Amino acid sequence: xxxxxxxxxxxxxxxxxxxxxxxxxxxxxxxxxxxxxxxxxxxxxxxxxxxxxxxxxxxxxxxxxxxxxxxxxxxxxxxxxxxxxxxxxxxxxxxxxxxxxxxxxxxxxxxxxxxxxxxxxxxxxxxxxxxxxxxxxxxxxxxxxxxxxxxxxxxxxxxxxxxxxxxxxxxxxxxxxxxxxxxxxxxxxxxxxxxxxxxxxxxxxxxxxxxxxxxxxxxxxxxxxxxxxxxxxxxxxxxxxxxxxxxxxxxxxxxxxxxxxxxxxxxxxxxxxxxxxxxxxxxxxxxxxxxxxxxxxxxxxxxxxxxxxxxxxxxxxxxxxxxxxxxxxxxxxxxxxxxxxxxxxxxxxxxxxxxxxxxxxxxxxxxxxxxxxxxxxxxxxxxxxxxxxxxxxxxxxxxxxxxxxxxxxxxxxxxxxxxxxxxxxxxxxxxxxxxxxxxxxxxxxxxxxx
Numbered sequence: 001x002x003x004x005x006x007x008x009x010x011x012x013x014x015x016x017x018x019x020x021x022x023x024x025x026x027x028x029x030x031x032x033x034x035x036x037x038x039x040x041x042x043x044x045x046x047x048x049x050x051x052x053x054x055x056x057x058x059x060x061x062x063x064x065x066x067x068x069x070x071x072x073x074x075x076x077x078x079x080x081x082x083x084x085x086x087x088x089x090x091x092x093x094x095x096x097x098x099x100x101x102x103x104x105x106x107x108x109x110x111x112x113x114x115x116x117x118x119x120x121x122x123x124x125x126x127x128x129x130x131x132x133x134x135x136x137x138x139x140x141x142x143x144x145x146x147x148x149x150x151x152x153x154x155x156x157x158x159x160x161x162x163x164x165x166x167x168x169x170x171x172x173x174x175x176x177x178x179x180x181x182x183x184x185x186x187x188x189x190x191x192x193x194x195x196x197x198x199x200x201x202x203x204x205x206x207x208x209x210x211x212x213x214x215x216x217x218x219x220x221x222x223x224x225x226x227x228x229x230x231x232x233x234x235x236x237x238x239x240x241x242x243x244x245x246x247x248x249x250x251x252x253x254x255x256x257x258x259x260x261x262x263x264x265x266x267x268x269x270x271x272x273x274x275x276x277x278x279x280x281x282x283x284x285x286x287x288x289x290x291x292x293x294x295x296x297x298x299x300x301x302x303x304x305x306x307x308x309x310x311x312x313x314x315x316x317x318x319x320x321x322x323x324x325x326x327x328x329x330x331x332x333x334x335x336x337x338x339x340x341x342x343x344x345x346x347x348x349x350x351x352x353x354x355x356x357x358x359x360x361x362x363x364x365x366x367x368x369x370x371x372x373x374x375x376x377x378x379x380x381x382x383x384x385x386x387x388x389x390x391x392x393x394x395x396x397x398x399x400x401x402x403x404x405x406x407x408x409x410x411x412x413x414x415x416x417x418x419x420x421x422x423x424x425x426x427x428x429x430x431x432x433x434x435x436x437x438x439x440x441x442x443x444x445x446x447x448x449x450x
Contacts, residue, residue, distance in 0.1 A: 001046030001230045007247040012181045014269035025054035029062045046230040068162035071170045072155050080199035084109040085121045105151040123156040133191040138208035138271040145191035169196045184209040211278040237339030242293035251279035291337035299329035309343040324349045328432035348423040354444040361420030369412035377442045386435040392427035416445040
């Protein structure tokens with residue numbers, strides 16, 4: 001699932017919620033080669049991760065082929081479609097001639113009825129020769145397409161399979177779709193589809209074509225810009241609520257609001273504030289949004305997600321680590337902008353005792369520093385409330401009693417507790433480890449064998 005697909009789905013979802021409607025998912029699988037079960041599964045995995053579920057059972061377009069053919073037969077009866085027996089070579093020649101004349105393809109079978117339907121043929125739509133097709137788009141405004149620029153559209157292939165532009169019209173009508181919000185790369189399909197609606201006497205839905213997402217350099221988003229699929233962002237440690245927040249703001253605005261909940265987005269979202277210019281993906285802003293949502297997230301949930309990250313990359317650990325991670329989360333989650341970074345920040349809390357000491361950290365553990373740590377350990381044993389703020393005050397009081405600054409307390413204490421692994425400020429490190437673990441690590445470093 002491309003990130004553009006994800007944003008389009010989100011916009012549809014938000015609009016449906018805002019107006020008390022239904023958000024529907026249809027798998028447009030008329031292209032049987034591309035529509036493998038694996039690809040379909042990837043799409044629904046993306047929807048599940050984003051938290052976007054269809055309000056009705058998803059519709060599979062390929063399963064509705066008989067209904068599509070039924071509508072084509074109706075169009076033929078109405079004189080809006082016809083059987084075309086042009087060979088591929090004749091079609092190419094006719095298209096070349098049409099281009100030379102500055103118009104689109106017109107089939108030589110438009111007004112013929114002598115074809116043998118047992119022979120290979122397609123069914124084409126009878127496109128008006130000289131008509132202005134007006135599309136009132138909720139984002140792009142009024143857009144006019146000259147019908148002379150549109151081919152006689154193939155509705156049914158020679159195999160009898162319906163084509164995309166025919167199938168979406170029939171399905172949208174039958175599903176009761178009132179609003180079609182999609183990327184503006186579909187805008188050129190809209191006049192073709194509008195003609196089919198009109199020929200069937202069906203009311204057109206409201207079309208809203210949103211600009212595509214570009215990379216930070218203003219060019220069409222591609223692999224060279226980094227992650228382009230929802231799965232890649234999930235693997236890189238982004239939270240789904242952060243992605244929803246960021247994607248909602250990507251091409252749509254509600255004043256200057258950048259950080260908002262799903263409920264706020266659902267109550268604010270409208271089509272009027274979707275911009276007409278392509279949105280630019282800003283990875284720094286995405287990380288900022290993700291970091292904010294990590295800070296809002298439940299600690300147990302984050303701990304579980306960090307465990308999954310660590311397991312996925314083969315870090316040592318077990319289910320017994322979960323309580324330690326939960327305890328550490330309040331102290332570290334404001335230091336990370338992805339779950340991967342959060343897992344790195346949590347590493348100090350999961351080190352098995354005795355803590356391995358790096359060469360750099362060992363340089364902080366002079367004999368004088370060890371003596372001071374011994375006195376600090378005795379003081380910490382008497383602490384009743386193991387709270388970061390209270391511990392910070394107690395450490396400063398200890399430093400005053402020793403007649404030294406915190407520069408003489410913090411580095412050796414951090415070395416003893418973490419062995420040189422990254423951790424938050426020293427009071428938070430103590431709070432994250434808990435009293436028993438902190439005193440245990442200090443005891444290890446102060447033992448004669450250390």
